[in-house]
Amino acid sequence: MNRLLVVDDEANIRLLYSEELADEGYVVETAATIAEAVEKLAQQGFDLAVLDIKLKNESGIDLLQKIVKERHDMPVILCSAFSCYKDDFSAWLADSYVVKSGDLTELKEEIKRVLAKKAQRRSAEM
């Protein structure tokens, strides 16, 4: 089972993602802050991270850069209410970008696609 880390400062959104993504068969861990996320990332292995961009006074982009630097094998999907981040160069480090919506179909499809791509890459390396 793939392990996902969801980082969002909104408790309800963390709950929604946990429920919905667990229904899809993933093991979901959540974090409300960058510090919490970093801690969990250090303790456990994850196959993919879903990051919100605006985390109260912090930026998910900073966390994205940290992950890319330290855990470059772990794909990241940015998920935000700000569609304009699609045009931001710093957001291009992410493997995918999804605009937040009550309909999680797009997010679920992107998670599947990115994980499949990661698996392909791994098998090619082996």
Next chain:
Amino acid sequence: MDATSTTEWECCWDRDSIAMGDCPHIGEGDEDLLLSRSRRILEKCCECEGFARDLIRFRDSGHPLAPIFSILHADYRRQKNQIQSLGAFLDTKTLEVRFLHELGSVLQSSLDLDEVLSVALTAITAGKGFGMNRAFLLLADKERHILKGHLAIGPRSAEEAGQTWHEIESGDQDLQGLSQVFRKHKLNAERDKFHDILERLTIPLDDEQHVIVRALEERKPLLINDAFHRQDVDMEFARLLGVDTFIVLPLIARNRRVGVIIADNFITHRTISEQDMQSIENFTFPVAFAIERASLYERLQEKVDKLRQVNLRLQEQQEQLVRMEKMALVGRITSSIAHSIRNPLMVIGGFARSILKNTPDNDPKRTFIESIVTEAHQLEEVLGEILTYSDALFPTCDFWDPNQLVESALRDVQERAMAQDYQCCFHAAEDLPAVYIDFKQTSYCIRNILLSTIDGLQNGSIDISNRAEGEHVDVRIVDSSRTLSEDELEALLTPFSETREMGSGLSMALSRSMLDKQNIPLVVIAPPEGGVTYIIKLPTRKEVSYEQTAGS
């Protein structure tokens, strides 16, 4: 016969008084001379042929005083003639001074170059002025270092001369009146009339051999006679003027070479005297100063106009800056509100979907949950549009392929069109120029137009074409399936119109607003007989706007 003793003199000089009719030289108005013998002798008798014959008789009489009388009489007549010619000269000079004074007042008070030139050239050619037939004015172009034909006045044929001079004579106008008429009605016509000569009257200022440049260098007028046979006159120049005698009047103001006036008697061939030259020379000083002053004033005016325009542009830019700041503020507020709403809305919609998944089909509450899902989704779409609207306040333009633009928009709506069995036919023109647009926004606008066309209809068709129109590429979207009333058309382009559903209420108005920001007009034509045509005029150059080129 002793002439001194007889009273039979032919003239009346020996009589104290005479009657009217006794002297053939005394007429009406001279009655006082009938009774004043001394005045009669001095004013009339000395000029009388009878008196001359009486003197001869007296001389023939052998009287010793007789030769003295003859000498005195001859000298008296010589001196009288001299006084008369001096008087005439004085009269001429008085007239000339008056004329120059009149001219000077007009020239000094005018700051209009055309008015100054009209007065100057009219003064040279008018009978009440210097009475020359033609005058050419060449002005110095300091940048190009040449003298260039600027204006000419006068007839080009004897027939025209007769007609013009007749008009002037019957008009009985003073110099100022004549120059005003000239400026108002004839200035441009004369310029056109002499266009062929003026165009070729170009003399380099460094050609010191040229007689015109020489006059400027020597700062004195030159009378050129026998122009066709002189070494110092260029043959082509003489042929251009078509006369063998002309005067060259240099115009110099404060050591600056302003220009030259060339004048001639092309029609009458009247001899140009030294006195003519002197009179005209006096006139050239105020003319040179007036031209210099008017030219400077004209340049000053140009600078002032430019400054005014720059000022105006600066003001406009300031206003635009204020507007943009306001718009940016509106954008920030809109964006902030939209984002604040989006997260809770997403949670509501998300959980409603979760609950709906686990709710059996026969559960009576399912309809309510479905409503929450639908409404939340619709609100999310509206929020998306509001956020796009605030993003659209500042377009980022670049050059793009117009066909690629339409194809990109078509790809986005293809799925919906197919679902509704709608035919979208695109006729891509070849060799179209690139268009200067914000690709993302413009593509969004075309997509919105297509979606609003497809929306709610089945089995329709849309025809899309691209074609170059001057400095634009027109994208025409023709929907032949729909008919819009005037109200519907207005509602279509009004933001948050109440006649449309919430979800699409903003899209067309937003499209129009986005295109407006890029100076791209969206024209919607909806004739009462049916069909709707959307025309988007995409500029092919950075600075092209629809207003500039179409004038509407």
